Every structure is written in structure tokens, then in C-alpha cells.
Amino acid sequence: MHEKTLAELSRALHSKAISSVELTEHYLQRIEQHDSQLNSFITVTPELAREQAKAADARLAAGDATALTGIPLAHKDVFCTQGVRTSCGSKMLDNFVAPYESTVTARFNAAGAVTLGKTNMDEFAMGSSTESSFYGPVCNPWNAEHVPGGSSGGSAAAVAARLCAAATGTDTGGSIRQPAGFTALTGLKPTYGRISRWGMIAYASSLDQGGPMARSAEDCALLLQSMAGFDPQDSTSVDHPVDDYTSGLNGSIKGLRIGLPKEYFASGLDSATAAAIEAACQQFRALGAEVQEISLPNAELAIPAYYVIAPAEASSNLSRFDGVRFGYRCEDPADLTDLYKRSRAEGFGAEVKRRIMVGAYALSAGYYDAYYLQAQKIRRLIKNDFMAAYEQVDVILCPTSPTPAFRIGEKIDDPVSLYLTDIYTITANLAGVPGIALPAGFTNGLPIGMQLLGPYFSEAHLLNIAHQYQQHTDWHTRIPTGY
Numbered sequence: 001m002h003e004k005t006l007a008e009l010s011r012a013l014h015s016k017a018i019s020s021v022e023l024t025e026h027y028l029q030r031i032e033q034h035d036s037q038l039n040s041f042i043t044v045t046p047e048l049a050r051e052q053a054k055a056a057d058a059r060l061a062a063g064d065a066t067a068l069t070g071i072p073l074a075h076k077d078v079f080c081t082q083g084v085r086t087s088c089g090s091k092m093l094d095n096f097v098a099p100y101e102s103t104v105t106a107r108f109n110a111a112g113a114v115t116l117g118k119t120n121m122d123e124f125a126m127g128s129s130t131e132s133s134f135y136g137p138v139c140n141p142w143n144a145e146h147v148p149g150g151s152s153g154g155s156a157a158a159v160a161a162r163l164c165a166a167a168t169g170t171d172t173g174g175s176i177r178q179p180a181g182f183t184a185l186t187g188l189k190p191t192y193g194r195i196s197r198w199g200m201i202a203y204a205s206s207l208d209q210g211g212p213m214a215r216s217a218e219d220c221a222l223l224l225q226s227m228a229g230f231d232p233q234d235s236t237s238v239d240h241p242v243d244d245y246t247s248g249l250n251g252s253i254k255g256l257r258i259g260l261p262k263e264y265f266a267s268g269l270d271s272a273t274a275a276a277i278e279a280a281c282q283q284f285r286a287l288g289a290e291v292q293e294i295s296l297p298n299a300e301l302a303i304p305a306y307y308v309i310a311p312a313e314a315s316s317n318l319s320r321f322d323g324v325r326f327g328y329r330c331e332d333p334a335d336l337t338d339l340y341k342r343s344r345a346e347g348f349g350a351e352v353k354r355r356i357m358v359g360a361y362a363l364s365a366g367y368y369d370a371y372y373l374q375a376q377k378i379r380r381l382i383k384n385d386f387m388a389a390y391e392q393v394d395v396i397l398c399p400t401s402p403t404p405a406f407r408i409g410e411k412i413d414d415p416v417s418l419y420l421t422d423i424y425t426i427t428a429n430l431a432g433v434p435g436i437a438l439p440a441g442f443t444n445g446l447p448i449g450m451q452l453l454g455p456y457f458s459e460a461h462l463l464n465i466a467h468q469y470q471q472h473t474d475w476h477t478r479i480p481t482g483y
């Protein structure tokens, strides 16, 4: 059953070839069998899953089911789930049981989807390898010595190993697209404001965006349909009509103008990745698209700007974790100051502390103009680069990362080398534009990811282009050995 895509499972549920209870038991058993090697889940919720599966079967029998009714999903542990521990990968929230439901998970519940559990992630989504999790690193199912990417690495590993039909992720600087690339999945970071951030624990609020991680573009379309839409509870949610994401999947891409940003193919790009992108260009040309070179002249400024803006926002957002209101509290505090200091010193891991310090410094009096203000100006230049590019082309094609998945431990002592792996993904977050990552090949048994970036609210078009590519290639259908 787990070989099937979400779309296929949905059809099998609707035709009564399988029941949600059977499917849910099957995935729970796979989690039991395989997750001790992968560590992709922080919390498994078998009771909740069984209860939801029964309710889903009743809805299917009554003929009142949606495409997602009865589909077993996993959610990144950044989404608040009422009555279920929501840790955000941190010791700080190890004992936090969310008192309310995030909009994203509430929408999936309303559609009748089943929740198998909460997936592992970098602490507070800060990282690109899932090694900063309080719950230990996650292994890549394609090669257990390698990282699955991050910060949504638990979701990526769980979907790639077929421990769930699909999962949710969040992308602040690449956290959906980079792990999708490292594990041969399709992952979509929507336009900023397309999906509600209500109940999604905030890291960098002006960049954070939830999205689907799945086996194919078609599966992502089905998931996005449930996730997208205006939410008055999130002040940055955009009241823009939601497209029908599945009806346009079979549209022709003849005449599509694809741009390759020349700055992304300069030094530092692994040669197998470059060759895979070239082969993808050939495939797109064969489908009638035109490929041309474009320029995103300020691309090299993206990393320094992001690593000022994201920590600055994080330092503010994470001030709420003070040992008083949420989560971890130190033992026997001498007074209130001691309580704050020790709860934060003991509750946060090294990378989170580093970013709080960088962010607080960048925002402090005397440095604000030199760092934060400059970074905001660069952000505008990067947005303008995209707007100029979309005058010339319909979409931009580029790798998701400079290399395939690196080894666990390889970059752990050098945070800057880890930050540099985000070079191709963070520009889209700074500009707020959508991007879809999809598999483009393999090298030494490890997946190679590429991404298509489009103008604001072009999700339906991106899904259509990715689906057309997947109709003519089979990278996305491959399953890691042993799973």
C-alpha cells in the first residue's frame, strides 16, 4: 500500500479497495519497524490516528469525503496540535502540550485526514540538516550516514521512507525545498501569505511559510488545496482567491519561458548537480519550453542579508520562552532573573543561542542602521531582481542546493559552512515568491534536487510544470532500498 502516491491512495479509499483503518495500521506498523533507524518522528500518535481513521471510514461510507479523507499524514513539530506535544525540536518545549490547533492542521482535520504523529526538525527550525534537534539527528533513507536536510528533515525522511503518505513542512530559508531535494521528494514553498501561520511556532515571521512535502506534484496539489486560503487569525495572510490546483496539472507547457540565473551556476556548484539541471533543461525543451539565461545580480548578497534578518526576528520571537509562561523551567531559581537566565541557558541549544545573540546584536542601538536596515535594503534589491526576471521569463529553474546531502557531522562545527548551503533557496523567501522543489536525478545513490520559482501566487502554474516533467521522468517514483 505504501508504494502508492497520495493521489492513488485517495482513489483506492474512495473506491473502497482499502479502508483508512487498514492503511493507518499499515503506516503505524512501518513507523514501528523503521523509525528506530531514521529518527524521523518525535511523537507518534497511534490512538488519535486510529480514532481519525475510523471517523474517515464513516465519512467515506456516507459519501461525504474529500480527497484527503482517510489519508495518513505526519506534521512537522512546529505546528501546534491541540492535546498533542508540540516541541519544535527543542528541550524548551519538550513538555509543551499545545492548548490549541494550528490553522494548517485544523484544515487537514476538517478534510478528514489522519495524523500519524509529529516529525523531527532542527530546533526552532534553525538549521539545514536536522542535526540541531534536541531529539537527535535524522538519517537520510537514501544513505543513513547522510543528513536528510533541514529544518523539515523529519518530514522529508518519513515521506521518503514511506512511513506516511505525505507531510507538512515549513520554509523560512529553504526548509521544505532543500530537504525535499536531499530525499527525492516534491515540496512546495508557497507565496508568503498563501498559507496561514496561525499556530505555527514563529521563527522569522516575515519569511516563515508552511507547505506540503510529498511524492509528486499531483500530491502537493491535493495538499495545498486544503492548506491554502485566507485566515483572519494571521495578520499576514493574504485574501487572494485560491486556485484549483489539480485541474490545471495537465496543461501544456509549450512556449513556457524558463530562465536559468547565471549567478547560480558559478563556482561552488557540484558538477553532477549542474549536469542534472542541464538534462532537465533538455527535457523541458522537448516538452516545448524555451530556456534562456537570466541574471539575479544581487543573489550573492542573500546569505548575509538573510542571516541578519532571520536571527533578528528570531531574537524577538523567542523572547517569549522565558521559563514563566511556556515549557522548560530551571530547578530552584534563586530569583526572577536567575529563573529567566537559567531557563533560557538550559532550555535552548547552541544554534538557537547563537542566533538569538546575533539577532539581538544586529537590532541593538548603534548597530541597527549598520546591519538590520542594510539587510532590509538588500531584501528589496533581491525582490526587484525577481520582478525584473519575471518580465523576461515565466519561471526560474535552478538547483535546490550546491551539493547533494552531506554526511552527518560534516558541517556541525562550522555554522557558516552550513549557512552557505542555503544559497539557492533563501532568495525566494526574501522576495516572498513561491518555489517548488522536485527530484532531477541521482549521484552516488543520493538524490539531486532542482527548483522552479515563479511570480507571486503562481503555485498552480508551478505545479502544472512540475507535473508535466514528472509525466516524462521517473526520478520521483524511486524508493530507497530497504523501504
Ligand SMILES: NC(=O)C[C@H](N)C(=O)O
Residues within 6 Å of the ligand: 125, 126, 127, 128, 150, 151, 170, 171, 172, 173, 174, 175, 176, 310, 422
Ligand atoms: N528554516 C529554514 O528554512 C532553514 C534555514 N537553513 C535556517 O536555518 O534558517
